[in-house]
Amino acid sequence: MLVIEDLQVELAGKLILKHIDMEIQPGETHILFGPNGSGKTSLLMTIMGFPQYKVVAGRIYFKGVDITNMPTHERASMGIGMSFQRPPTLRGLKVRQLIKICAGGREDIDVEGMAKAVNFEDFLDRDVNDGFSGGEIKRSELLQLMAQNPDLLLFDEPESGVDLENMELVGKTIARLLGQDFQVKVKGDKPIRQQKRERRKMGLVITHTGHILDYVTASKGQVLYDGVLSCVENPREILKCIANIGYEECVRCILGNNTRN
Amino acid sequence: MHIREQYKKLALKAKDKNATIGEDVDLDQYEKEAPPPKPLSHEELCALPAIERELLAMAGIDVTEDGRSGTFFQKDVGVVHCNVKQEGIEVIPLRIALEKYDWIWDYYWKLVSVDTDKYTAAAELELHDGYVIRALPGAKSIYPIQACMFMEKDNLQQNVHNIVIAEEGSELHIITGCATAHTTKRGVHIGISEFFVKKNAKLSFTMIHNWAEEMHIRPRSAALVEEGGLFLSNYICMKPVKSLQMYPVTHLIGPDAVARFYSILVGTPGSTYDVGGQVFLNHPGNRAEIVSRAISNGGHIIARGHLIGKSPDIKAHLECRGLILNGGIIHAIPELEGHVDGVEMSHEAAVGKIAQEEIFYLMARGLTEDEATSTIVRGFLNVDIPGLPPQLKAEIDKAVEESDKDVM
Numbered sequence: 001m002l003v004i005e006d007l008q009v010e011l012a013g014k015l016i017l018k019h020i021d022m023e024i025q026p027g028e029t030h031i032l033f034g035p036n037g038s039g040k041t042s043l044l045m046t047i048m049g050f051p052q053y054k055v056v057a058g059r060i061y062f063k064g065v066d067i068t069n070m071p072t073h074e075r076a077s078m079g080i081g082m083s084f085q086r087p088p089t090l091r092g093l094k095v096r097q098l099i100k101i102c103a104g105g106r107e108d109i110d111v112e113g114m115a116k117a118v119n120f121e122d123f124l125d126r127d128v129n130d131g132f133s134g135g136e137i138k139r140s141e142l143l144q145l146m147a148q149n150p151d152l153l154l155f156d157e158p159e160s161g162v163d164l165e166n167m168e169l170v171g172k173t174i175a176r177l178l179g180q181d182f183q184v185k186v187k188g189d190k191p192i193r194q195q196k197r198e199r200r201k202m203g204l205v206i207t208h209t210g211h212i213l214d215y216v217t218a219s220k221g222q223v224l225y226d227g228v229l230s231c232v233e234n235p236r237e238i239l240k241c242i243a244n245i246g247y248e249e250c251v252r253c254i255l256g257n258n259t260r261n
Numbered sequence: 262m263h264i265r266e267q268y269k270k271l272a273l274k275a276k277d278k279n280a281t282i283g284e285d286v287d288l289d290q291y292e293k294e295a296p297p298p299k300p301l302s303h304e305e306l307c308a309l310p311a312i313e314r315e316l317l318a319m320a321g322i323d324v325t326e327d328g329r330s331g332t333f334f335q336k337d338v339g340v341v342h343c344n345v346k347q348e349g350i351e352v353i354p355l356r357i358a359l360e361k362y363d364w365i366w367d368y369y370w371k372l373v374s375v376d377t378d379k380y381t382a383a384a385e386l387e388l389h390d391g392y393v394i395r396a397l398p399g400a401k402s403i404y405p406i407q408a409c410m411f412m413e414k415d416n417l418q419q420n421v422h423n424i425v426i427a428e429e430g431s432e433l434h435i436i437t438g439c440a441t442a443h444t445t446k447r448g449v450h451i452g453i454s455e456f457f458v459k460k461n462a463k464l465s466f467t468m469i470h471n472w473a474e475e476m477h478i479r480p481r482s483a484a485l486v487e488e489g490g491l492f493l494s495n496y497i498c499m500k501p502v503k504s505l506q507m508y509p510v511t512h513l514i515g516p517d518a519v520a521r522f523y524s525i526l527v528g529t530p531g532s533t534y535d536v537g538g539q540v541f542l543n544h545p546g547n548r549a550e551i552v553s554r555a556i557s558n559g560g561h562i563i564a565r566g567h568l569i570g571k572s573p574d575i576k577a578h579l580e581c582r583g584l585i586l587n588g589g590i591i592h593a594i595p596e597l598e599g600h601v602d603g604v605e606m607s608h609e610a611a612v613g614k615i616a617q618e619e620i621f622y623l624m625a626r627g628l629t630e631d632e633a634t635s636t637i638v639r640g641f642l643n644v645d646i647p648g649l650p651p652q653l654k655a656e657i658d659k660a661v662e663e664s665d666k667d668v669m
Contacts, residue, residue, distance in 0.1 A: 090623075093640035
């Protein structure tokens, strides 16, 4: 479980996240909406523990441990993984090597097999992200997460730059990473109901378009606006609302909340 | 008058001539003589003390000679071991070649001028030895030939002269290591190298340097590449040295001749490296590439490169990347010179630091900050070298890996 309590975060001296409360239960996936610059990526980066995002107040707990001041790599070993929207290029480091790094040095991982699942075999001997298109970056990120196999997955706009043809691949892979690809194909597979109950993977997905909702079942949607989290709702409802009347409405909602408080 | 006498005369005139670039070394301070080393058989070579074998291994020299087509091993002033296992490949100590073969005079001092500076002059006036490695027409070296220049005597000035010939249609791969004994701290190494790559021949030359803190290194080399030939030169120096200055000049003298230079340098405090080269592209279809990766840990690195396009339809590229990790200076001097219409020449040079963003990215994948930094540095030093046999690539990777601890 991820619990965020009254979190306030500064970036370069500016308060960018204000009193954030959030709770993601095992098996749940939440969708994060919000206009550009509202702090969505900052929230993900803060959960991942990037030091330039300075927590000035509040706590973050993961699996019952206070991780507020824990270094990034320890959070990764505890089972937090992130798909970056614009990851840096790592010259001289091959995708194949990075996948092994993601697997934490496990020798038994099937790099080729995993790459095949995201149609990425041809990129294994390329430098990480060097000259990758938007869609290739996403598939590279997914491949890394497959090797890492975290329990809490943070996705920063997994659909951006992905063409329609690849959207299905990206969507289904994310569903699988979140443990949502239920199957009762083989005799002896647990009933779907039980599989759902036993699902432990948690997700937090930033999206603008909502295309990901065609593949991933989300328990909740939330809107982040100017560093303030509001509107815990069905994600489809939020999407509809944003599409019809825009984020303006969210501002009013926040104002309304504030008045009530 | 025999040509050798003429060389001696020219050398005498140049014996006090300073080099155009690089710190001046007072050669009078160094001894020119050492007891001649005892020749060693293959078995004796394998029985060398572990500490020496390790030193050699770090310079890419495998005393077991497995996976090598031949070996040349010189210690101080003389040859310790010279052996060739493959037909069509010749490895001959230079002194023997000068005594026995007339053809050597078509190569000796033909590309490097004996009166270039006091270092070339010293190599003529007080020549210790060196090697001649030749691939006969059409011969292809199955495994690389290894050559080693080892310095044991302290305060010695080692003068060697090497000649490498890849005859028409041949393929030759050489790995050469230079190292000093653990006890050796001070000295000068002067190495003349002349490379001849004939029509449609391929020569790869990988040099790994492993010197000591108080050593001055002055290689003087030049190459000639004929029509359709390929000269691939790799240079790795990741260990401290007092000063190192070299500026090889390559002439592409036939259509479609290609030259590629890759160098990996790590500069430690107190070390000065002035490394770079010049390539003349004289014919259509000529290609040249100079790629360097430099890391400064407090040392001073000057990375030069000068490409001269004298014919249409040539392509040349210069890439110079520097990373300053713990102080020091990296000075990139890329030069492009196009003389006619239709040349295609480019360069990219960058000197900087490791991007924090890259470190955090890897930390998010589970690496500690130190592991992430060393992974990025190793990646930075990992240059893709097309056409290099896998064993040599492995030797380069090993050298980079070995030095990893020193870099951090």
